[in-house]
Amino acid sequence: MGAIDALLVQVVYIRPWSTQERSVRVHLSPLLKDGHGGVQPARIGRAVASTIRYRYAAITSLTQPPWKKVILPNPEEEILHHKEVIQQANTMISERDYGRLFAVVQFAARQWKVTAEDLILIEAPLQAECGDRICMEKVLLVGGGNFTLLGRPLLKKDLVRVEATIIEKTETWPKISFHYKARKREQRKHVIATPQTVLRINSIDIAPTLR
Amino acid sequence: MVLLSLALLMRNRGPDRYWKHQELLKHARHFRGRKNRCYSLAIRTVRRAWRYATIGRHLKKRDMRQLWITRIAAGAGEHGLKYSQFITSLLKCQVDLNRKVLADLAITEPKTFKCLAALAERRRQEGFHALLNDKEPPGIFSRIVQQR
Numbered sequence: 001m002g003a004i005d006a007l008l009v010q011v012v013y014i015r016p017w018s019t020q021e022r023s024v025r026v027h028l029s030p031l032l033k034d035g036h037g038g039v040q041p042a043r044i045g046r047a048v049a050s051t052i053r054y055r056y057a058a059i060t061s062l063t064q065p066p067w068k069k070v071i072l073p074n075p076e077e078e079i080l081h082h083k084e085v086i087q088q089a090n091t092m093i094s095e096r097d098y099g100r101l102f103a104v105v106q107f108a109a110r111q112w113k114v115t116a117e118d119l120i121l122i123e124a125p126l127q128a129e130c131g132d133r134i135c136m137e138k139v140l141l142v143g144g145g146n147f148t149l150l151g152r153p154l155l156k157k158d159l160v161r162v163e164a165t166i167i168e169k170t171e172t173w174p175k176i177s178f179h180y181k182a183r184k185r186e187q188r189k190h191v192i193a194t195p196q197t198v199l200r201i202n203s204i205d206i207a208p209t210l211r
Numbered sequence: 212m213v214l215l216s217l218a219l220l221m222r223n224r225g226p227d228r229y230w231k232h233q234e235l236l237k238h239a240r241h242f243r244g245r246k247n248r249c250y251s252l253a254i255r256t257v258r259r260a261w262r263y264a265t266i267g268r269h270l271k272k273r274d275m276r277q278l279w280i281t282r283i284a285a286g287a288g289e290h291g292l293k294y295s296q297f298i299t300s301l302l303k304c305q306v307d308l309n310r311k312v313l314a315d316l317a318i319t320e321p322k323t324f325k326c327l328a329a330l331a332e333r334r335r336q337e338g339f340h341a342l343l344n345d346k347e348p349p350g351i352f353s354r355i356v357q358q359r
Contacts, residue, residue, distance in 0.1 A: 004332045016272060049290075065343075067343065070336050070339045070343060072336060072337065072340055090278040102320070104316075106307075110311075111309050111311065111312045112312075113312050113315045113316070113319075139310060140306075140307060140312075141308065141323070142313075143320060143323050146322075147324045148320075148322070148326060150306060150326075150327075150330075151306075152304065152306060153305050153306065153307035155317065175264075175268075176261050176264065176265070178258065178262050178264075178265050178267050179262065179265065180258050180259075180260030180261070180262045185257070189261070203227050
């Protein structure tokens, strides 16, 4: 190569984009001693990279992929951050710093967002009697004023305890299922009264520490 | 000899027509006009009302789910996510909260919802990272990767 003039060009691989792209300041001369007028590709010696071929290209719409570059945070910093957060949550839990806790509980084929002293109407019969105290085991989420514990999908039984009492076992008001076709003398009437249970959520407790 | 023909002509339609009508009119007392008092007008309206109530019980479930989805989409939009991205990312994180509860949290527990949105966003970025770094999924061989 002959005398060098500064010409900033991005060196790219033959494929339009790749995560291993590098930008290198390359100096080129427009007039090379061998008489070629245009830009020549640089030949890389075998010692540097034997299998990769370079080609000079201007920065076009295809040099970068159209999606945003994904940058995840540093794993070590993340681990430290997680430890801090868990410690803060542990101190809050051990000092009972939370005010009123709420929980999301899976019960009778539905999910309920529940706090203490709540009344719940469940459209299903329960095998327990009125006045029995029940512990709801499937807890998906527990939260206080400044922290939330999220289960994947459930939280452990020894971590949260949601207790409820059965107050009432009745039936729904008589719902009428009526099928009727006009001018066709077709009608069917069915009165439905399904069983209902009313529960009062007594308390939500979290065990002293996480993990 | 007993003369039966006159007796047979006089049919007894039943002693309790009044009470049967009252049983139906009680379902019509809150209607407007004569159809809350007159049986022949009420019977037609009450039949329609019962039919609409039966159909409405099925529609209510669909409508409620639509409402929850709208609310979740609004909440996720406040945190820079779309509803579909939010829900799929949460499912991939094995968080099994249903739409009713998510809509409730979006309204009453904004901090928790913000954390859920952040979790979904992070899972989404990790998914992109796993795909967009020129690595083939395991078990798939292609010429491009072998050339590299």
